[in-house]
Amino acid sequence: MATHAAVVTVGPGLPLEIHQVPTPKPVGAQVRVRSEWTASTPLDLHQADGGLLVTHPLVLGDGVAGTVVDVGPDVTLLRVGDKVFGFTWRNQAEKAHQEYVVAPEFLFGKLPDGVTMQQAVTLPNNFVTAWHTFTKHFGFELPWPNPEGYVPKDADEAILIWGGSSSVGQYAIQILKWYGYKNVIATASRQHHDKLRRYGAVKCFDYRDVSVIEEIKNYATGRATRPGIPYILDCIGSLAGSVRPLAKIAESGSKVAVLLPIIVKDAAVGIKPEYSMDVEGCADWQPGVEALGVRTHFYIDNKFLAEHLQSEIMPTLLAKGVIEANEQIVVEGQTLLERAEKALSMLRNKAVSGARLVWRVSDEKS
Numbered sequence: 001m002a003t004h005a006a007v008v009t010v011g012p013g014l015p016l017e018i019h020q021v022p023t024p025k026p027v028g029a030q031v032r033v034r035s036e037w038t039a040s041t042p043l044d045l046h047q048a049d050g051g052l053l054v055t056h057p058l059v060l061g062d063g064v065a066g067t068v069v070d071v072g073p074d075v076t077l078l079r080v081g082d083k084v085f086g087f088t089w090r091n092q093a094e095k096a097h098q099e100y101v102v103a104p105e106f107l108f109g110k111l112p113d114g115v116t117m118q119q120a121v122t123l124p125n126n127f128v129t130a131w132h133t134f135t136k137h138f139g140f141e142l143p144w145p146n147p148e149g150y151v152p153k154d155a156d157e158a159i160l161i162w163g164g165s166s167s168v169g170q171y172a173i174q175i176l177k178w179y180g181y182k183n184v185i186a187t188a189s190r191q192h193h194d195k196l197r198r199y200g201a202v203k204c205f206d207y208r209d210v211s212v213i214e215e216i217k218n219y220a221t222g223r224a225t226r227p228g229i230p231y232i233l234d235c236i237g238s239l240a241g242s243v244r245p246l247a248k249i250a251e252s253g254s255k256v257a258v259l260l261p262i263i264v265k266d267a268a269v270g271i272k273p274e275y276s277m278d279v280e281g282c283a284d285w286q287p288g289v290e291a292l293g294v295r296t297h298f299y300i301d302n303k304f305l306a307e308h309l310q311s312e313i314m315p316t317l318l319a320k321g322v323i324e325a326n327e328q329i330v331v332e333g334q335t336l337l338e339r340a341e342k343a344l345s346m347l348r349n350k351a352v353s354g355a356r357l358v359w360r361v362s363d364e365k366s
């Protein structure tokens with residue numbers, strides 16, 4: 001069987017390696033995509049440094065942009081030569097930090113005209129995460145297509161996006177604006193407040209301010225139709241940095257969706273990170289607060305979203321300009337391994353603020 005190069009974590013905290021892995025022929029409704037651009041996300045760090053839910057060796061990465069080079073016999077939407085982007089993660093052949101990705105066509109959207117692969121590859125996992133959280137954990141309808149004049153049931157309720165400048169946070173705020181949610185508030189460093197207001201946040205707070213908890217509670221009082229903040233999305237999942245502060249903000253009736261894992265100890269050079277998956281037990285939530293752990297991988301349990309979210313909704317909203325891609329930091333390096341290691345090191349050193357790390361996988365020009 002043909003083989004190709006893949007970026008692999010071989011053990012927690014060990015240097016990444018390049019392995020030659022099999023290049024499967026697509027079957028059924030699968031396509032084979034030459035992976036041209038990928039993104040590095042905190043999950044890569046959780047897996048490579050923390051060994052989170054990993055059986056080593058493991059190919060890293062779950063966001064890909066590239067060109068379809070082969071299709072299975074049952075493929076109906078895509079053709080050889082199509083430029084696509086997608087969130088693909090379920091097995092080694094689907095992982096993104098390798099020269100070829102083989103996955104079913106429903107996990108890809110076509111790259112819209114005028115959008116580069118570098119821009120598009122910032123979306124897949126976190127656009128899907130925001131959508132999945134709103135529909136599964138908050139019960140928001142997010143009807144597709146979005147009917148003209150649609151007003152959501154909770155249009156005026158306060159929705160707090162903690163970590164609004166994170167990749168997930170930026171997509172979350174933009175999706176809410178498009179559906180007509182009018183009372184979205186966010187935390188982020190001050191330098192990102194203008195952008196988040198443009199995306200639809202009515203008020204931004206700096207999470208580093210000592211009085212941020214009181215400020216948010218005071219602001220929310222009287223601005224929603226019911227007291228407190230009924231919906232809270234924790235895009236950070238840091239025990240000290242977001243979960244514990246949110247336990248002081250959430251009141252009876254609040255739903256708090258925390259993106260897993262909860263980071264108990266951050267990764268750093270020479271430091272093994274620690275994680276928890278126990279959202280309910282990790283903080284002193286007030287009685288009546290519903291604390292929920294988010295795992296985006298389950299979005300495909302929703303048949304409609306499995307079939308439409310990546311193949312249709314994501315590229316359509318990007319093409320229409322409803323969703324603006326995250327800013328990108330292009331990670332340069334002579335080799336695939338160098339780019340992957342450099343991106344991981346930037347995540348470890350917390351060198352990312354309001355942007356997504358993207359890098360070229362294949363050195364072949366498209």
Ligand SMILES: NC(=O)c1ccc[n+]([C@@H]2O[C@H](COP(=O)([O-])OP(=O)(O)OC[C@H]3O[C@@H](n4cnc5c(N)ncnc54)[C@H](OP(=O)(O)O)[C@@H]3O)[C@@H](O)[C@H]2O)c1
Pocket residue numbers: 041042043046125126129162163164165166167168169187188189190192207235236237238241242259260261294295296297352353354355
């Ligand atoms: N379970 C799942 O299915 C799932 C899916 C997707 C993501 N996640 C997890 O969600 C987390 C975020 O992912 P991401 O890709 O969106 O991250 P990201 O874009 O890399 O996040 C970077 C941002 O985090 C912000 N930040 C850091 N500490 C903060 C704090 N204490 N309070 C508020 N903001 C803070 C920084 O804000 P400033 O620059 O403004 O300072 C920075 O812009 C990761 O841990 C990831 O693994 C989980």
